[in-house]
Amino acid sequence: MNPPDLHRLFEAQHYASRFQVEVPLLVRRERLLRIRKMLDEHGAVLAAAVQADFGMRSPRLTEVADFLVLRNLLNQCLRKLARWMRPQRVRTPLYLLPARARIERQPLGVVGVISPWNYPVQLALAPAITALAAGNRVMLKPSELTPHTSAQLAALVEQFFSPDEFCVVQGDASVATQFSGLPFDHLVFTGSTAVGRRVAQAAAVHLTPTTLELGGKSPCLIDENCDLDDAALKIAHGKLLNAGQTCVAPDYLLLPRGREQAFAQAYRNAVARLYPTIVGNPDYASILTKRHLARLRQMLRQAQSLGARIDVMGPAQAQPGEAAASFWSDAAERQMPPALVFGATSEMQLMQEEIFGPILPVITYERLDDVVAALNAGPRPLALYWFGSDENVRDGILRRTVSGGVTVNDTLMHIAHDNLPFGGVGDSGWGAYHGEQGFLRFSHQKSVLLQSRWSLGALFYPPYGPRLDRLMGLLRRWS
Numbered sequence: 001m002n003p004p005d006l007h008r009l010f011e012a013q014h015y016a017s018r019f020q021v022e023v024p025l026l027v028r029r030e031r032l033l034r035i036r037k038m039l040d041e042h043g044a045v046l047a048a049a050v051q052a053d054f055g056m057r058s059p060r061l062t063e064v065a066d067f068l069v070l071r072n073l074l075n076q077c078l079r080k081l082a083r084w085m086r087p088q089r090v091r092t093p094l095y096l097l098p099a100r101a102r103i104e105r106q107p108l109g110v111v112g113v114i115s116p117w118n119y120p121v122q123l124a125l126a127p128a129i130t131a132l133a134a135g136n137r138v139m140l141k142p143s144e145l146t147p148h149t150s151a152q153l154a155a156l157v158e159q160f161f162s163p164d165e166f167c168v169v170q171g172d173a174s175v176a177t178q179f180s181g182l183p184f185d186h187l188v189f190t191g192s193t194a195v196g197r198r199v200a201q202a203a204a205v206h207l208t209p210t211t212l213e214l215g216g217k218s219p220c221l222i223d224e225n226c227d228l229d230d231a232a233l234k235i236a237h238g239k240l241l242n243a244g245q246t247c248v249a250p251d252y253l254l255l256p257r258g259r260e261q262a263f264a265q266a267y268r269n270a271v272a273r274l275y276p277t278i279v280g281n282p283d284y285a286s287i288l289t290k291r292h293l294a295r296l297r298q299m300l301r302q303a304q305s306l307g308a309r310i311d312v313m314g315p316a317q318a319q320p321g322e323a324a325a326s327f328w329s330d331a332a333e334r335q336m337p338p339a340l341v342f343g344a345t346s347e348m349q350l351m352q353e354e355i356f357g358p359i360l361p362v363i364t365y366e367r368l369d370d371v372v373a374a375l376n377a378g379p380r381p382l383a384l385y386w387f388g389s390d391e392n393v394r395d396g397i398l399r400r401t402v403s404g405g406v407t408v409n410d411t412l413m414h415i416a417h418d419n420l421p422f423g424g425v426g427d428s429g430w431g432a433y434h435g436e437q438g439f440l441r442f443s444h445q446k447s448v449l450l451q452s453r454w455s456l457g458a459l460f461y462p463p464y465g466p467r468l469d470r471l472m473g474l475l476r477r478w479s
């Protein structure tokens with residue numbers, strides 16, 4: 001799409017959003033129902049497109065991780081929208097009585113959405129659904145790295161919506177750059193921290209508020225008192241879902257020193273249970289492209305050359321300890337076997353960048369205080385996972401660390417909870433959506449004060465003098 005077309009689309013949405021400022025419940029519900037119909041009727045086509053983009057990615061995984069999430073979100077919005085839209089009455093302080101006050105929730109106008117490739121339907125449509133529920137117009141720019149899915153989304157959205165309601169803009173990073181330069185009323189970006197910074201800068205030119213859903217290194221902390229088998233299964237599930245290409249995947253493990261062998265065995269068993277085979281297994285997703293695979297392989301090679309020990313899981317492996325490069329033959333191809341990495345250090349690339357693949361570095365610790373200090377010294381992560389049975393230790397960790405969200409004794413699950421806001425903090429992003437938080441994120445909360453004809457406001461008017469002093473004295477005593 002060339003810049004004039006992009007601007008024309010934006011102008012049409014902008015004009016419509018200013019022409020129809022009030023967007024009634026019925027209109028919003030009808031838009032949401034159209035998305036539901038689109039997913040019901042064309043979900044299979046979209047899932048096939050996702051599979052075509054990944055090479056190997058089970059439509060069942062897309063059903064769970066993309067469609068189930070979207071259906072739940074749609075149902076929640078349809079159920080609760082009337083309540084969310086209602087003006088909220090607030091108490092009025094004594095000095096303003098008998099005025100009344102309320103907060104009205106209004107659409108912002110035009111919301112831009114830039115989405116990544118890893119859950120290409122969910123992460124494109126979830127912000128769009130929430131923004132539409134809040135009465136906005138939406139322009140979506142999905143990832144160029146999932147071209148089949150993005151093309152399908154564009155065709156379906158065009159079929160179900162007029163371009164001034166909801167439209168899809170396809171294109172590469174240069175289109176994305178122009179897109180993020182449009183004067184949206186709000187811009188939601190889901191993607192990497194590096195690109196998120198650029199998006200925030202571009203949006204700042206127009207004072208466009210942003211929601212940045214970014215990534216980072218989410219730690220998984222195992223306590224001394226912990227059922228290792230259960231933890232390993234849940235960690236393997238969280239790490240290997242979509243082959244590690246999940247923003248909230250546990251990035252690395254913090255394990256009490258001396259438990260390495262036991263954990264490796266438990267993880268091996270867990271992987272074998274979840275994925276009896278790797279190569280050719282339709283449940284185990286491919287790494288998106290050869291370039292992404294090469295990056296992961298390079299990380300392993302570098303870690304090995306710097307002294308790390310790599311433990312490859314699954315029947316597709318060569319012998320453990322063999323050079324990392326040899327166990328990835330090229331194809332079936334981009335299904336990369338899971339691996340644990342022992343002895344990872346901060347000089348290794350895999351401890352410096354978000355991994356975004358099925359590699360789990362295991363870092364051992366002796367004192368929890370050291371772990372907390374290390375976590376607080378680094379960028380704040382999107383998620384933190386804690387496994388253990390001692391509630392005092394758990395609460396200590398929760399109080400002393402800051403992360404976007406936490407799941408205790410499992411991985412990923414806080415993201416699936418309708419009523420928990422989902423988002424990052426610091427380097428992992430800002431602003432959260434999901435549920436009512438999302439509705440509020442994409443609404444303007446307008447303060448309205450309804451003055452009474454019996455208002456005492458004139459007591460505060462000039463000319464100032466002893467009367468005002470007496471009044472201020474009284475108010476000081478009452479407040």
Ligand code: NAD
Pocket residue numbers: 114115116117118119123141142143144171172173176177180190191192193195196198199212213214215216246247248354356382424429
């Ligand atoms: P990315 O940052 O490379 O790309 C995301 C989107 O940004 C794409 O649509 C791309 O076209 C666009 N883009 C690229 N350059 C741009 C620019 N200069 N200006 C504006 N837009 C630009 O991310 P990715 O590789 O698609 O996704 C992986 C990353 O996303 C990981 O870091 C992951 O953790 C993160 N992520 C976060 C969440 C979350 O909810 N917090 C969810 C999924 C993925």
